[in-house]
Amino acid sequence: MLYYLFEYLNKVLNIPGTGVFQYITFRSALAFMLSLMLSTIYGKRIVTFLRKQQIGETVRELGLAGQNEKAGTPTMGGLIIIFATLIPVMLFAKLQNIYIVLLIVTTLWMGTIGFIDDYIKIFKKDKQGLKGIFKVFGQVGLGLIVGSVLYFHPAVTVRTSASNSDVYKVTTENMISQGPVEVKSTATTIPFFKNNELDYAKVLAWTGEGYENLAWLIFIPVVIFIITAVSNGANLTDGIDGLAAGTSAISVLALGIFTFVSGNIIFSTYLNIMYIPNSGEMTVFIAAFVGALIGFLWYNSYPASVFMGDTGSLTIGGIIAVLAIAVRKELLIPLLCGIFLVENLSVVLQVGYFKYTKKRFGEGRRIFLMAPLHHHYQKKGYHESKIVTRFWIVAIMLAILSIVTLKLR
Numbered sequence: 001m002l003y004y005l006f007e008y009l010n011k012v013l014n015i016p017g018t019g020v021f022q023y024i025t026f027r028s029a030l031a032f033m034l035s036l037m038l039s040t041i042y043g044k045r046i047v048t049f050l051r052k053q054q055i056g057e058t059v060r061e062l063g064l065a066g067q068n069e070k071a072g073t074p075t076m077g078g079l080i081i082i083f084a085t086l087i088p089v090m091l092f093a094k095l096q097n098i099y100i101v102l103l104i105v106t107t108l109w110m111g112t113i114g115f116i117d118d119y120i121k122i123f124k125k126d127k128q129g130l131k132g133i134f135k136v137f138g139q140v141g142l143g144l145i146v147g148s149v150l151y152f153h154p155a156v157t158v159r160t161s162a163s164n165s166d167v168y169k170v171t172t173e174n175m176i177s178q179g180p181v182e183v184k185s186t187a188t189t190i191p192f193f194k195n196n197e198l199d200y201a202k203v204l205a206w207t208g209e210g211y212e213n214l215a216w217l218i219f220i221p222v223v224i225f226i227i228t229a230v231s232n233g234a235n236l237t238d239g240i241d242g243l244a245a246g247t248s249a250i251s252v253l254a255l256g257i258f259t260f261v262s263g264n265i266i267f268s269t270y271l272n273i274m275y276i277p278n279s280g281e282m283t284v285f286i287a288a289f290v291g292a293l294i295g296f297l298w299y300n301s302y303p304a305s306v307f308m309g310d311t312g313s314l315t316i317g318g319i320i321a322v323l324a325i326a327v328r329k330e331l332l333i334p335l336l337c338g339i340f341l342v343e344n345l346s347v348v349l350q351v352g353y354f355k356y357t358k359k360r361f362g363e364g365r366r367i368f369l370m371a372p373l374h375h376h377y378q379k380k381g382y383h384e385s386k387i388v389t390r391f392w393i394v395a396i397m398l399a400i401l402s403i404v405t406l407k408l409r
Contacts, residue, residue, distance in 0.1 A: 001090060001091055001095070002021070002091045002092060003021055003027065003091075003092060003093065003094055003095075004095075006018045006019075006020075006021035007021065007022070010022070024260070024263075024280050024281065024283050024284060025283075027092040027093070027284050028092075028283050028284050028286075028287035029287070030088070030091075030092050031088040031089065031091075031092045031093070031284050031285075031287040031288040031291065032088075032287040032288065032290060032291040033291065034087070034088040034091070034092075034288070034291070035084045035085060035087075035088045035287070035288040035289070035290075035291030035292045035295065036084075036291040036292075036294060036295045037295075038083065038084040038087060038088070038292075038295070039080050039081070039084035039291065039292045039294075039295025039296055039298070040295040040298045042083075042084075043080040043084070043295060043296065043298065043299055044299070046077070046079055046080050046083075046306075047074055047077065047080075047299055047305055047306045050074035050075070050076055050077070050306065051074045073304060073305070073306065073307055074305070074306045074307070075118055075122065075306070075307040075308075075309040075311075076115065076118050076122075076307075076308075076309045076311050077296065077299065077300065077306035077307055077308045077309060077311075077312060078111065078114060078115075078308040078309055078310070078311030078312020078313065078315055078316075079111075079115075079311055079312075080292070080295070080296050080299070080306070080312075081245075081289075081292045081293060081296050081308065081312050081315065081316070082107055082108075082111045082292075082311070082312075082315060084288070084291065084292035084295055084296075085107060085285070085288045085289045085291075085292040086104065086107060086108075086288075088284075088287075088288040088291070089103075089104065089284065089285050089288050092284055092288075093281060093284040093285060094281050097278055097281040098149065098153055098155045098156060098278070099156075099278060099279055099281060099282045099285075099326050100281055100282065100284075100285060102145075102146055102149055102150075102322060102326065103282065103285045103319060103322060103323070105142075105145065106142060106146065106315075106318045106319055106322045107315055107318075107319060109138070109141075109142045109145075109318070110138075110139075110142065110231060110314045110315040110317070110318035110319070111311055111314075111315045113130070113135060113138040113139075113310075113314055114309065114310035114311035114312065114313065114314035114315055115310075115311045116130050117129040117130035117135065117309075117310040117311075117314075118309040118310050118311050129310065130310075135314075136228065139224070139227055139228040139231055139232075139318075140224050140228065142227055142318060143220070143223050143224030143225075143226075143227045143228065144220065144224065146223055146227065146322055146325065147216070147219060147220035147221075147222075147223035147224060148216075148220060150219075150223070150325065150326065151184075151186065151215070151216045151219050151220065152216075154184075155278060156184070157182035157183055157184055157185070157276075157277055158182065158183065158185045158187060158274055158275065158276050158277075158328070159182055159183070159268075159274065159275040159276075159277075182277055185199065186199055186200040186201050186215045186216075186218070186219045187199045187200075187274065187328065188200065188328045188329075188330060188331060189273070189274060189328050189329055189331065189332070190331055191331060191332050191335065191402075191405040192405060192408065192409060193409055194409040196409055197274065198331075199215075200215055200218040200219045200222065201214075201215035201218070201219075203218050204217065204218065222330070223325055226321050226324070226325060226330050226333065227317075227318055227321040227322065227325075229321075229344070230317045230318070230320055230321035230324075230333060230337060230340060231313075231314050231316075231317030231318045231321060232317065232344065233317060233337065233340030233341060233343060233344045234248065234313045234314070234316045234317030234320070234340055235310060235313040235314055235317060236340075236343045236344060236347060236372045237313070237339060237340055237343045237372070237374075238307075238308060238309075238312070238313040239372055239374050239375060240302075240374050240378070240384045240387060240388060241300055241301060241302040241303065241304040241384055241388065242297055242300050242301040242302060242304070242388045243374060243387070243388045243391055244308065244312075244313055244316065245293050245294075245296050245297050245300050245308065245312075245316075246293075246297060246388065246391075246392050246395070247339045247340075247391060247392060247395040248293055248316045248320065249290050249293040249294055249297075250392065250395040250396055250399050251320060251336050251337050251395065251398075251399060252286055252289055252290050252293065252319075252320060252323070253286075253290055253399065254336055254399040254400075254402050254403055255286060255320070255323045255324060255327065255329070255336070256283055256286035256287065256290065257403055258327050258329050258403075258406075259279055259280065259282045259283050259286060259323065259327050260280055260283045261273065261406070262274060262275065262276045262279055262280070262327050262328070263275075263276055263277070263278065263279040263280020263281070263282070263283070264280055271406050271407065273406060274328055276326075276327060276328065279326060279327055282323065282326065282327070286323065289319060293316075296308065296312070302384050302385045302388070317340070320333075320337060321333070324336070332402050332405065335398055335401060335402050335405075336398060336399060336402040337398075338394070338395070338398040339391055339394065339395050339398070342373055343372040343373055343374070344372075346367075346368055346371045346372050346373040346376070347371045347372050349367055349368075349371075350366060350367055350368055350371035351371075353365065353366065353367050354366060374387055374391070
């Protein structure tokens with residue numbers, strides 16, 4: 001909202017200094033600072049409210065050290081992340097930008113699903129929470145919305161890199177002076193390859209002429225799968241104090257770099273990567289989101305004063321997935337969100353191996369002492385803080401490697 005106010009003050013009233021609001025970097029800095037202040041200062045009020053309402057976590061009997069100490073710790077702390085993200089976005093972002101609209105919808109959509117799940121667990125005393133099938137329906141519904149908007153909305157366009165495009169054989173000078181030729185495309189980026197663009201539409205090339213018009217049959221299911229997988233991965237990672245929030249902040253910060261360079265014609269041309277018009281505005285959302293996650297850690301670091309619950313974890317996963325898809329870096333998710341991937345795989349392998357050995361040998365056997373993976377290390381006697389710190393270090397290395405893919409091909 002403030003963006004439009006200052007735009008009016010600058011263009012109509014010509015008030016000196018008001019033009020600074022047109023810069024994404026300036027508005028991102030403001031969004032980060034405000035988000036950090038909201039999550040740390042006013043976050044305490046939310047924690048106090050949740051505690052007074054006795055919205056506490058019922059800890060399952062996992063046989064882990066310090067487990068009983070967490071019983072009664074307030075949950076639904078994801079509300080802090082949601083509010084601290086959306087308020088700065090409403091103030092400093094261009095609310096007419098289609099990418100900002102999608103991210104706001106994602107935040108509210110996934111936050112609502114997570115809130116319902118937490119509500120059922122706490123107030124209905126049902127430890128299972130929202131039935132899995134309804135969670136999946138919610139994730140699929142968001143995937144349909146995001147996939148359809150990104151595919152059909154006229155404002156979602158790209159300019160593929162000049163090195164491997166048959167359409168954009170122009171010089172950097174002409175590209176900048178004349179403006180890029182923007183087209184609708186389902187192209188995405190393949191990391192570590194020089195000619196690194198893959199068009200989902202090419203999968204249907206065998207259908208003959210006009211196959212490009214059927215690309216949504218591939219693109220939308222891919223979007224649904226990614227949103228479902230990443231949101232579930234974030235949910236599984238939220239098992240010990242500070243793990244999900246910290247690793248997510250690192251991944252989102254890396255996505256912020258991708259978003260900024262992809263939305264800037266000069267940087268994208270220099271790096272020879274896909275230019276995505278209007279996507280740079282997502283940097284403002286990302287700055288607010290990172291500030292909210294860091295501020296939430298003020299209360300969620302060991303020993304946690306509040307848990308994010310599914311209200312936070314599902315929201316985090318959904319936002320990360322949509323950001324990666326929007327900036328055409330979804331194929332980097334296994335690397336960038338490697339912690340989520342490993343946590344997911346540990347559960348899948350554990351359950352699969354247990355069922356296989358039970359059927360074959362008559363008794364179920366396990367690969368890990370406990371899944372997800374962070375519980376395995378807890379069982380081995382590692383302190384929560386050590387596990388979280390080491391997972392953060394791994395997340396930082398994965399984020400750096402992901403950023404390096406901009407030039408490492």
